[in-house]
Amino acid sequence: KFTLLTRSxxxxxxxxxxxxxxxxxxxxxxxxxxxxxxxxxSRINVTGSDRADMRATLExxxxxxxxxxxxxxxxxxxxxxxxxVSASKDGKGLEGTYKLSTPLDLSAPGAMRIxxxxxxDSIFDFASSASAQVPTTPYRCSAxxxxxxxxxxxxxxxxxxSVPKGTKIETPLVRYSSSYTINGQKIEAVRDYQSLFPAxxxxxxxxxxxxxxxxxxxxxxAAQIFFAPR
Numbered sequence: 001k002f003t004l005l006t007r008s009x010x011x012x013x014x015x016x017x018x019x020x021x022x023x024x025x026x027x028x029x030x031x032x033x034x035x036x037x038x039x040x041x042s043r044i045n046v047t048g049s050d051r052a053d054m055r056a057t058l059e060x061x062x063x064x065x066x067x068x069x070x071x072x073x074x075x076x077x078x079x080x081x082x083x084x085v086s087a088s089k090d091g092k093g094l095e096g097t098y099k100l101s102t103p104l105d106l107s108a109p110g111a112m113r114i115x116x117x118x119x120x121d122s123i124f125d126f127a128s129s130a131s132a133q134v135p136t137t138p139y140r141c142s143a144x145x146x147x148x149x150x151x152x153x154x155x156x157x158x159x160x161x162s163v164p165k166g167t168k169i170e171t172p173l174v175r176y177s178s179s180y181t182i183n184g185q186k187i188e189a190v191r192d193y194q195s196l197f198p199a200x201x202x203x204x205x206x207x208x209x210x211x212x213x214x215x216x217x218x219x220x221x222a223a224q225i226f227f228a229p230r
Contacts, residue, residue, distance in 0.1 A: 083096055157230055
């Protein structure tokens with residue numbers, strides 16, 4: 001076992017990819033209305049010490065603060081809008097509802113990438129760090145597992161013309177896979193990411209070792225869904 005320094009700054013003893021590791025599951029269900037408005041629900045479950053931190057934060061928020069909390073998360077993920085959040089009844093994370101500010105233009109053929117909404121540390125956040133400067137001193141990293149599932153429902157007036165092909169990446173330090181499927185007016189996307197860093201501190205060599213995997217993941221996360229009016 002080794003010591004994992006979590007995002008909250010706390011330490012815990014865990015086995016590599018064992019049952020006690022920090023893991024996150026994100027489930028987002030979005031509905032796109034005929035006028036292009038996007039609204040939905042999000043549920044984020046967390047294991048490890050982050051779970052207690054998340055629940056403690058949410059339980060202290062008044063209803064107005066919960067709305068501000070959701071708005072900050074949405075804006076931070078590049079999906080401005082309004083919503084609210086609360087601790088899930090089972091105590092494993094948070095759940096919330098949202099409505100994005102900018103509607104899709106469904107009057108002509110178009111494209112969109114799947115928006116991130118209420119999640120704090122997404123797979124995209126990890127992948128986008130590939131462009132950062134190579135560190136000259138050790139930096140904090142950790143082993144972990146994150147699964148993100150998105151279901152988008154398009155209106156009957158729109159035809160889904162294509163979705164990303166998905167990808168699979170396996171390196172000594174990173175594993176990632178994704179799939180995108182169409183079922184009628186619904187699209188389901190599943191992204192599965194695992195980091196296998198052997199210690200809570202990484203170096204420049206490890207940063208370079210995962211850079212290409214990060215770039216491939218970033219391209220997959222940014223891949224677009226194409227649609228057209230019927």
